[in-house]
Amino acid sequence: MLRLRLRSADLRQICFADRPHPAGMALLASQALRGPTVAVTAPVLAGRAAEAVRNDDVRAASAALRHLLPARGRLPDFLTPFDGLDSLAAGLDAIRATPTWRVRADVRAAYAGLPPTPMRRRFAAADPEVFDLLAAATRTWFDAVLAPHWTDLGRSHRQQVAAAAHRYAFAGVDGLLGGLHPLIRWNPPVLEVDTWWDGDLPGTGHGLILVPSPLSGVRPRALVEPGRPVLLVYPVSIASPAASAGPDVLARLVGRTRAAVLRRLAEPGEHSTTTLARAVEVSLASASEHTAALRAAGLVDTERVGGSVRHRLTPLGAHLLAASPSA
Numbered sequence: 550m551l552r553l554r555l556r557s558a559d560l561r562q563i564c565f566a567d568r569p570h571p572a573g574m575a576l577l578a579s580q581a582l583r584g585p586t587v588a589v590t591a592p593v594l595a596g597r598a599a600e601a602v603r604n605d606d607v608r609a610a611s612a613a614l615r616h617l618l619p620a621r622g623r624l625p626d627f628l629t630p631f632d633g634l635d636s637l638a639a640g641l642d643a644i645r646a647t648p649t650w651r652v653r654a655d656v657r658a659a660y661a662g663l664p665p666t667p668m669r670r671r672f673a674a675a676d677p678e679v680f681d682l683l684a685a686a687t688r689t690w691f692d693a694v695l696a697p698h699w700t701d702l703g704r705s706h707r708q709q710v711a712a713a714a715h716r717y718a719f720a721g722v723d724g725l726l727g728g729l730h731p732l733i734r735w736n737p738p739v740l741e742v743d744t745w746w747d748g749d750l751p752g753t754g755h756g757l758i759l760v761p762s763p764l765s766g767v768r769p770r771a772l773v774e775p776g777r778p779v780l781l782v783y784p785v786s787i788a789s790p791a792a793s794a795g796p797d798v799l800a801r802l803v804g805r806t807r808a809a810v811l812r813r814l815a816e817p818g819e820h821s822t823t824t825l826a827r828a829v830e831v832s833l834a835s836a837s838e839h840t841a842a843l844r845a846a847g848l849v850d851t852e853r854v855g856g857s858v859r860h861r862l863t864p865l866g867a868h869l870l871a872a873s874p875s876a
Contacts (some may be wrong), residue, residue, distance in 0.1 A: 551771055552748070552750070554749075556751065558755070559757050562721065565714075565758070566634070569702055569762070570633070571634075571699075572639075572640025573628065573629040580620070580703050597694050601693040602693050606645050607694075610689035613686040614690060616669070617668065617686075621766070622662075623746055626655045631773060636819070644684075656669075658746075695835055702763075707870060732744075738803065740771050745770065757778055758779070761783060765782045806831060806844065807817060811843065813828045820860045822840060848862065
């Protein structure tokens with residue numbers, strides 16, 4: 550049991566991650582989908598993972614991840630970094646940037662119940678070749694299993710955040726923290742988290758970041774680092790990410806192409822006018838026209854970076870996506 554004694558500064562800075570972390574979710578999911586509980590709550594993704602290993606490259610990637618990551622329980626903390634939220638590549642770069650001393654400490658803590666092997670010893674020693682193997686395996690597994698459903702996973706995340714925001718608006722901090730998950734209990738000022746490790750710690754004074762995740766496993770996970778917000782990832786029960794119902798209300802509201810642009814902007818990575826045009830299969834001029842219209846409606850922000858522009862969803866655009874079922 551982890552007991553977090555939150556400070557007033559922590560309670561004033563509670564927020565949600567604005568999107569799923571591609572690298573962190575991939576590594577958590579590659580572990581969680583091995584277990585029967587998560588496989589039942591996310592059957593489409595579990596089925597896709599099982600089907601994907603028919604491919605030789607995916608099977609090799611899955612085998613590498615199964616060997617390097619414990620089958621259940623605590624993962625090395627540096628594998629779920631704060632940084633690298635924008636894309637899978639950025640997340641893997643953040644993992645690679647972990648100091649050697651931190652890698653050794655985290656891996657040894659996570660490997661406490663595992664038999665040693667040459668590969669695990671090299672991982673614990675922060676061997677660059679093993680990190681290359683981890684990154685390549687994560688990319689292959691993400692592309693085969695999560696990437697086809699990433700838009701749906703992002704939509705589910707926004708729906709969870711919207712529901713929690715509604716609860717906070719009507720019940721305050723007590724209602725929010727008390728309703729996150731049965732294994733998280735709020736006894737002010739202590740947040741009790743039935744996670745994979747024990748501790749009695751003060752809050753960091755830098756806030757609390759909440760991350761609802763259908764692919765984190767059966768228990769909440771917490772990351773507590775000095776000078777950082779406490780990161781709390783907790784399981785949520787949601788419909789299958791690939792499931793959908795009802796008409797495409799968003800397309801009726803803003804048009805099919807603009808709906809496709811908005812959904813593309815919810816996916817990880819940087820989005821220029823050129824990449825959007827390719828993704829939704831329109832001309833560059835048409836993509837520019839659509840982003841201008843969405844920007845005028847307050848759904849998209851645009852900034853110039855060097856000789857190109859970058860687009861991203863505004864909070865209003867994210868809220869609109871969360872409230873709109875897809876066809």
